[in-house]
Amino acid sequence: MSKELADLIFPNITKTPEDYEKMYPARNLPEGAMVTRFAPSPTGFIHVGSLFGANLDRRLASQTGGICYLRIEDTDGKREVDDGINLIINGLKVFNIEFDEGPTSETEQKGNYGPYIQSERKDIYQCYAKSLIEKGLAYPCFCTAEELNAIRERQEKLKIVPGYYGEFAVCRNLSESQMIERVKKGDPYIIRLKSPGSMSKKIKFKDMIRGQIEFPENVQDIVLIKSDGLPTYHFAHAVDDHLMRTTHVIRGEEWISSIPLHVQLFEVLGFQMPQYIHTPTIMKDDEGSKRKISKRKDPEASASYYKDNGIPKEAVIDYLMNILNSNFENWRKQNPHADLSEFKVDPHKISSSGALFDLVKLNDVSKNTIATFTAEKIFEDGLAWAKEYDKDLADLMEKHKDFTINILNIERTGNKVRKDIAKWSELRENLAYLYDEVYFENEVTYEWQLVTDKTEIKAILDEYMKVYDENDDKDTWFNKMKDVAEKFGFAREVKEYKANPEGFKGHVGDISTVIRVALTGRRNTPDLYEILKNLGKARIEERFAKI
RNA sequence: GGCCCAUUGGUCAAGCGGUUAAGACGCAGCCCUCUCAAGGCUGAAUCAUGGGUUCGAUUCCCGUAUGGGUCACCA
DSSP states (O other): OOHHHHHHOOOOOOOOOHHHHHHHOOOOOTOOOOEEEEEOOSSSSBBBHHHHHHHHHHHHHHHOOEEEEEEEEEOOOOOOOOHHHHHHHHHHTTTOOOOOBBEESSSSSSSOOOOOBBBGGEEEEEEEHHHHHHHTSEEOOOOHHHHHHHHHHHHHHHHHOOSSOGGGGGGGGGGGHHHHHHHTOOOOEEEEOOOOOOOOOOEEEEETEEEEEEEEEOOOOOOOOOOHHOHHHHHHHHHHHHTOOOEEEEEEEGGGGHHHHHHHHHHHHHHOOOOOEEEEOOOEEEETTTOOOOTTOGGGBBBBHHHTOOHHHHHHHHHHHHHTTTTTHHHHHHTTTTTGSSSSGGGGGGHHHHBOOHHHHHHHHHHHHHTSHHHHHHHHHHHHHHHOOOOHHHHHHHTTTHHHHHTTTTTTTTSSSSOOSSGOOOOOOOOHSSSHHHHHSSSSOOOOOOOOOOHHHHHHHHHHHOOOOTTTTTTHHHHHHHHHHHHTTSSSSSHHHHHHHHHGEEHHHHHHHHHHHHHHHHSOOOOOOOOHHHHHHHHHHHHHOOO
16 A cells, blocks of 8 residues: 555565564463563663562463563663663562563573564564555654644644644645655654544453453554654554563553553554553552652662662562562461462452552561571571671671571570561661670660669679579579579569569569660660570670679 | 542451451550560451442442543653
């Protein structure tokens, strides 16, 4: 039909759509396998929403024996950033998300359905655009920005739908010879879709989360190929997801409104549509109202925030899984140590309304996650964090490796595990006072409680050192503590004291508090017996002497 | 404004025509306990709203309100 025009516009495109169909055949995968993709712009920034999506992409592909690939959408030069691809790859690797196909660095790619970088697929898009022109389904548009603005203003005045469509699409109705003439003349142009849609017709679309949605058909003659020869998102989406044989497109719900366009594009190109999963936007509470979590205003919108704050990647993913499928939480409770891959994500169970990102809840998830770690893992991951963000602490941890692990191991075994660490940045608070360097080289503020009289404190400590034996088992140890309490006029048992508060100066807890505070400066610590044992008698004496 | 989407406690949510409307976080109290953390128990707190449909609506339909998205040669 418009072969002459098509050849004139794309003289160098020699391949046909059929060629590409052959180059990228249907994938040979088991029944039900999902092919998903994570398709970011190479801005280098990973939004927590992207992480949410990438995780879903990964999980769905993995659990069905499918493929999850990375595609870089760099058709907008303005948004690009140096090293953007590496930043994305590494940023996701931190959360154990890796791809089966796609770029593996700025310069390398793997997989048979590439190239996976859109700017390298120019010929492919142009081939399909050319074919559309040939079929009379696309055309060159010579309108300038000013003309487009004028059209828009007119439409706004008339209070009708703005855009390039119908009678407003002036270039659409140019004759082929007029088009050829203007192209030859060198007038700048872009390629637009010649939309076959009608405003009065409706289309039905099915989203895996939201179910059926009805829209009026698309009538806009949207841009397919921009003046730089690169495609717009919409066109690239149709071509790429078809050619890369994507079965499930997972993307943010902001794309829902362009569904009519995408349906039309697939139709016009003769492609079968994939399934769609439009994920809810992660929101943020802003003084009582919800708003989209924002890169500019909210540090927690960035995936790197969690690393910076020492929140383990496992916890972040678990939290995200929580908002993905709310039954994950129960599953996790029953399978605290199980690998994520054992949980089957159900796309239909994803909530359709955007969840408020809850840092407090994340904190709780994180506490539970860390509670499943061994002392060794806490040491390693904590140290890795500290090396980057708290060098001083890292040095101490390394210098006293065994001691640190032993301390971290207090109340960590058995079925009632200590849950006092939610992030690595709390490690300092939990460990520092036990290192001699910190204890002796700094001013210690002793938070005495009931017993504050210096002479009495000294007497208690002296007496305690007389009876303390590091070889005692816990019961013996505690009995000795009670003996000391009794000797100084304190009740052996808390209950005893409560029954008769007048009869005693206090109870055994007040005595152990004296020991605890003298030893650490703090009223609250993990199990005192274990701490004493780990410090050893000599260091206990030194610490007491400091007072 | 047009078109879409959403709406169960403060937050995340289960629910899919009949329920004392789960559970989790947070909050409060109690218990346990040498402190803290954990754990156990208890409590306060929810179906946006008006109409239908129905013997019966949180659940289905319509309107309203509120929140969100989108209307680019950005993705």
